[in-house]
Amino acid sequence: MDAVNYINTLDDLELSRATPTEPTFGIVDLAADAGFLRQLYGSMTQANMEWFSLFLGSSWQADWEQGPILLDLTSAPEFAGELVMMMQTKPLGVLIQSSADGAEMLQRCQRWLFNSGASILRFYEPRMLTPLIAAMTDMQRADLVRLGETWAWHNGHEWGQYQSTSENPEAGEKSPVVTTEQLKDVSWYRLAEHAREYAEYYRGNLVVHSDPQTWVMSCLMKANESGFKTKADQERWLRLAIRYGDSFYRQEAFKTVMEQQALTPAQQMTAMESNSEALNAQL
Structure with missing residues (x-):
């Protein structure tokens, strides 16, 4: 693929650059901030929050303190606001606005985390999420981000928000697979993201x-x-x-x-x- 196509594919995603305001879920990589759990526990004394390790029930469960967790922010708008600010300074993860319940969201995130059951796919890595979505097929994007949802992340330069424009009728029927070739393309889309930043600067x-x-x-x-x-x-x-x-x-x-x-x-x-x-x- 040439330079034009990489740039055009990013443009076609039509990402919003707005700061997220009302996320209902957050995926946080505990490995990105050793002190996050302490801050989370402190906030749980003021708000009723639930959280779940995405490693739960897997062979990685023993390492949950170094892995991603899913936060249900529905009843914790103040902490959700704090999380938005934290994600602007550290590559913690992604914020999601969705009508799904916690159990459904956990199941979906675990499906994507264990890519075809063979390896871990760090789909919540904010510095790589734009390139990953760009490398996906339309059906894969509609499976990851369901119709009516908004996913937001800060790549270290700016916010990006993605909304699915279509519905995948087969979503959830089988384990998603991001191919080796798609993963290779992620690095090129990351380069295209840098190119857009430099073109602006x-x-x-x-x-x-x-x-x-x-x-x-x-x-x-x-x-x-x-x-x-x-x-x-x-x-x-x-x-x-x-x-x-x-x-x-x-x-x-x-x-x-x-x-x-x-x-x-x-x-x-x-x-x-x-x-x-x-x-x-x-x-």
Whole structure:
């Protein structure tokens, strides 16, 4: 799939960027905050809340303190508001607005957690949920997020809210399966999400491009293909592309550095940035 299609698929999801206001459920990964349970127990003295480990009844049950839990927030609007604020600063999980009862929601979440019974699918990871939904089929999305529901998460940059626009008549009839190929695509959609963020941040430097998001995505894909896998190094690659053009890596000064296998990708990037300073000095 090319850069245009990855970007367009994200756009087609039509995510809202609004902050959630009235969630009825929350999925929280206890591994993301060692002190969350203490805060939860303190709040339960003021509000009637129920919570359930998603590892309940599985071979992972003994490790429940390091896994996801489902919170029923129906009777705890104040804590729900606190949870919204917490999720803006830590990758705790996802918030759900639904008319389902707690037992139904628990069953559904466990179905998705144990992807085809073979492995754990961390569908509640807020930094990966947009790419995961993008990689799904329409039927899978309608199974995860039922008609009339809203799922919300904060990816570290902004809120995203997804509402299903269709109903899956087969929802719940069999265990959902996210294929290996779909999981591979998740990383590319994550890259597309970064591309949209960078296109917004560097928009003043991208006015010469008719489609800044796609241009940035192409640059990030080339960085990844060239061995620069971290978000930090890919942004550094993008800055060089903005300054010298998207084919800068073909210039001898940069090509020579990239051929130095003894250097780590981060060291190569530092050397290329040093070369760019030397090039500027010669102008």
